[in-house]
Amino acid sequence: MKKYIFIAAAVFTVVLSSWLTQTDPYVAMKDVAGFKTKLNQKNQTITTLSCDFVQEKSLSFMAQKVISKGIMKYKKPDMMKLEYTTPFQYIMALYKGKVIIKDNGKVSKYDSKSNKVFKYVNDLMIHAVQGNVADSKEFTIVYKENSKTYLMEMTPAEATMKEYLSKVLVTVSKTDLGVLKVEMTEKSGDYTLITFVNRVYNTALKDEEFLVH
Template sequence: MRYWFITCLLSFMAVCVSAQQPVGEAESRKMVAEVCAAAAEMSSLQCDFVQVKQLSLLQTALTSKGRMYYKGGDRLRWEYTSPYTYTFVLNKDRVMMKSAEKTDIVSVRSSRMFQQIARIMLNSVTGRCLADDGDFEVTMYGGKTEWEARLVPREKELAALFSEVRLHIDPKLRMVTVVELKEKSGDNTRIEMKNVRKNETIGDAVFTVQ
């Protein structure tokens, strides 16, 4: 369950991109600052998502769909609706994982790994993680229609699982639209965010942990 938890927390962000070139240090700082400024103005986010997971041992990709809600910097609901139902909720320092068979509730404080992943997860939704070079080594790539941030984990626990995380960013909205997870095992996960709505009211009940 721990590995699924880590994968789920890092998996909340999608789409193929054209070739891009790495930018210089000054331009990289400017891009990161613009994304972080936009993130500071984001109080909530909700969207549909399509997740495609390519297993290294299978030729067929596994596709699932669902809905994501984010609010106030410390709450996230990640809900799979097809082809199965599974709900993950982070509410401050508590996590709920609910399937058709059972519900598990854990404290983020119970594990240093949980604390790290929860912080990265919430920051990645908005792009704030780009400014935290303690967790990742970040390389920015520029383009007219899309920016890309390639993050290589510094923490040994994350580095043992993921070789790279790629965030795709809309340069007009300064917002993350894609996350690609490159796993050490050779598996790859891509999540595309669709029908995005920012700064609209989301009731606290959406993030209830019980």
């Protein structure tokens, strides 16, 4: 179970460094170095982030799509909270090296450094938080762009991650360099698309807001 929690955490953490949409065709990015620099500069200006998210999960096997919604909060350097509110309640928080889950009223805590998977994901999170996702060694990344957005096509390089995900697409706005959506595709072809809306940067968030009781 811990592994899945951390894979989920990793995917969400990728989100913290950039933002996007997919309307016109993507072509190879012309200035990858410039994009990385801008992304790093943008992330250095971010101290907190709050937004709503909409998650769409395709179930090809069931011929269904399911949609859930929630709230995300992030605070530098190492706090993040994902709170699903509809149609179920579920909280996953990253708090100073701990992963905290609240499900069905029960709170579980895990140390993110207690095993290899934890450490791997923790490292990924640190990269993401510091704006270094674009330099991540855990993924091979193809950079693309269209008129409105940048697209990072991230393919897992690490064996554990490969077991579950074939690709992660991160779409970044050219307007404000914020991450607009993240799409993670499983080996089966099923995908989970998370769209971030109502993004608000650098409002005061207390550490206590990331604790889960």
